Amino acid sequence: MSIETTPKQSWWNRIANPGQFVAWTGRLLWPLTILTAALFVIGLWLVFFQSPGSTPNVGTTLRILYIHVPNAWLSQFVYGIMAVSALGTLVWRHPMADVSMKAAAPLGALFTLLALFTGSLWGRPAWGTFWEWDGRMTSTLVLLFIYLGIVALWRAFDDQLRAARVIAVFTLVGAINIPIIKFSVDWWSTLHQPASVLRADGPRMPPEILTPLLVMFFAFTFLFLTLHLKAMHTEIKRRRVMTMQRRAAQGAES
Amino acid sequence: MTERQVYPELTLRATAFSCGRGGMVLADALSFAVTGGNCLLLRGPNGTGKSTLLLTLAGIVAPMSGHFALEGADADDGPHLHYCGHRNAIKARLSVLENLQLWATLNGATGITPSEALETVGLGDLSMLDAGYLSAGQSRRLALARLLVSERPLWLLDEPTAALDTEGHALVTRLIDGHLQRGGLVIAATHDDITLPHPNRVQTLTLVRKS
Amino acid sequence: MTERQVYPELTLRATAFSCGRGGMVLADALSFAVTGGNCLLLRGPNGTGKSTLLLTLAGIVAPMSGHFALEGADADDGPHLHYCGHRNAIKARLSVLENLQLWATLNGATGITPSEALETVGLGDLSMLDAGYLSAGQSRRLALARLLVSERPLWLLDEPTAALDTEGHALVTRLIDGHLQRGGLVIAATHDDITLPHPNRVQTLTLVRKS
Amino acid sequence: MKPFSTIIAHELRLALRGGGDMLTLVLFFVIVGAIVPFAVGPDKALLARIAPGIVWISAFLAMLLGLDRLFHADHEDGTLILLRQSELPLSAIVAAKVMAHWLVTALPLILASPVLAMLLAMDLETFLRTLMSLLLGTPALAAFGAIGAAVTVAIRRGGLIAPILIAPLSIPVLIFGVGTITATQSNAAMLFLAALSLMAVALAPFAAALAISSAED
């Protein structure tokens, strides 16, 4: 029974210090914001002026795709980020991993919600209903529930430091389970529905659709990275204020 | 703290009074009378029924037999007592001041203002802090501040000095003494010594284990 | 109680060790060594981290920095410590004896038998009682009996005398002394005075408030 | 009315700051509704047919399970004893707490009901009636739930006891609630539902206050 914690000096340890982390990554914040904005300007220009679809109706529904697909991608990418951060918390006990995990959860929920929302906006003209119990959509819905559950869990803990390791365990359990959920939902909906509305392999995309899609895809990914970094900084500040308040409470008792 | 008599002449009188828990008599055939300006200390080993007696006087637990009354009080103008028990009834996620303000409104803001009360108990500079982060001693002080924001003649205190340091003991003594000066009554259960400036104002009732 | 040395030579050594709660350091840069047959008393005002230090030594809370080790103990043969905290871990609806037997099985029945242990702590005639009816002091005694049914060299006691009467204080002293005689180590946080027969076996560590 | 509104404001403040309790309840409501298709299959016609029932059962369970801890925190931290010494009678305090609780649980749940309606392929008219019936019926559920919470406040591990005590009592609410949506005489059902809610809200605080003060600390 002996526990040892000897600090090692490396860049890894240096960003483990919240102050250093803010100082280091603070410089990245503005370039990231500008890059995101530029990507969005280019992407939206491509979407509105280069993308096919002259008749307003078809063009509008097609344009939802440029938002829908990046968000659908992000909804899974963010969970990946959370799972990696959870490993960072559990295995390396890296303090910034906690913060990253906490900051990612609401963003993941937001992007998943957007994917569902844009998807159902699209479903209306495509299938005549907002919602279809299709495998892909259903598993995205379940993913949203998992995100929101994690957000609720973060809020239920008074002590955020203690919360991190516990939530990391849960995040990893979820990461193992998500493929199983996906598989079981597919099995369930194909079993009941003769043919899926969504074709498994989409039509070959013409380049004038693919290019704006790719640009929007990067735009949204960088949007996430920017927001994530910003949220991490906010969380670090919040924790600093809370620690100061608690220290005041203890210092003042005579 | 004002030192003048603010309450009418009051007497808490119990006659052939017994209380208990779960059908079991703990304190039997008690008779005592406490008049305004006096303090009754309850003493005795663990489990002899001190807390139960206080809860009975507060009207939370029904007496087993006999009766007690606060003579001289007008039953129409609301409750006449403050009970301060083992648990501090403090809500985390509200600030210290918000916690106290709630009780000032619910019990009637007839005493000093909440911020003055916090000053008095030594929590003045913590009034904006989330009350969930208070230490045990600070929580106890907040519970005591509640006695000051609403004027009520009878104080029932269960281990008021629990979790308090020496300075806190002096605070409790000061608060009790001030209340007695104003003509109030105090009944306190305690294992610690409480030494008031006027020893003749203190009566002691020792409960014994029944077996 | 046997008075011979039953444990190997052990030393609990902490170097430049600090512990805390919620990211806040409470006890900083502690260095101490306790060898078999000695007792370390933790003292200090409320909220200075005595309970936290005991929890850290028990492996429940992670240390903030530095390290500690029980030298001379073989890590393979299971846990080497008994922790006895504020809460007594007693299950209502099981009898006193059943409560103790559970822990004898879980921790290894290497000490005296459960009924002997109950005799020792003065609960001999209550062994068939539902443990939910025990008073606070009796619950504490039951928690102490747990230390006796499984032999472990390191005892971490948080306020062992809490809720106990004078006779109970003497019991705690007797138990600690017996454990030291057998070559065990005791670390106890307490506000009360614990006077052991051999004062030279007692070290004291006073924690102070940081601000 | 100052103390009365103070309690409502206090409860609202606690709920809004109090870590995700509202979110949890809404999620529970939506999740219970959304897992039904997994169990009965994604047949749209079937789902549309049982949708009003599902929404009501989800609301029913969410309200009962959420309410059962209404007085629990106050009991644990000693607030309940102090409330009995306040200027306000206990029944008024209970009424204020139930009202606040309705605002922080039933209202978000009603606001979330479009999500469930969409998932269950409800048509617009049915959905509007569902909204109406939830608005009329949830006060009764809150009032009944308060009685269950009061009766079980002194039981340490309350758990599911309050819900199972209250569920049978609340079945009329469920019947008239669903009736408001689907029955041919939906206006009559609506009237009954409104009457039930009024009566429950008017009487339950007294019953709950009595139960709390009989629990002796």
Place this chain on the structure above:
Amino acid sequence: MKPFSTIIAHELRLALRGGGDMLTLVLFFVIVGAIVPFAVGPDKALLARIAPGIVWISAFLAMLLGLDRLFHADHEDGTLILLRQSELPLSAIVAAKVMAHWLVTALPLILASPVLAMLLAMDLETFLRTLMSLLLGTPALAAFGAIGAAVTVAIRRGGLIAPILIAPLSIPVLIFGVGTITATQSNAAMLFLAALSLMAVALAPFAAALAISSAED
């Protein structure tokens, strides 16, 4: 294995003496199932069609709501800290507790399922399949529920958080459970269900133990 079986025996003894907790859960299961006809109307054909789904949803909710306080009492009274110092590793203790919990919750619930089957006009063959699928699926629910209970053990007013965390993760159990009863490929579903249960029971104790020891006291 002595300590392992001791824990199981201890938990069983506590549950049997422990005032009606088992009864409460069974009642909850039956009540949830029994209010469905009130909500969807007493149409026999419809009820028979959705009966397997309803039984499964009732079992699902009862298990999740009953499990969420699995470690709570032990956390509150300090037992959990002592268990971490016992000879047995924490994951083995968790496994023993989950097993005992399955015996005192899932088993009574399965025994009570004929009542529900009768209320919902299930035919005999479907009922037997339902029994089978409950036997195979409830261990997985218990295992997932243990993770939820472990994750929320340190939260003072846990409420419904554990159920909403675990419900989405347990959806495969529900799908394959109902699939075992109704699907055309019910054997495949049964195999998946058994595999899921095995995997969950084997891995969940480690995750739960990790969560408990991370929750620090």
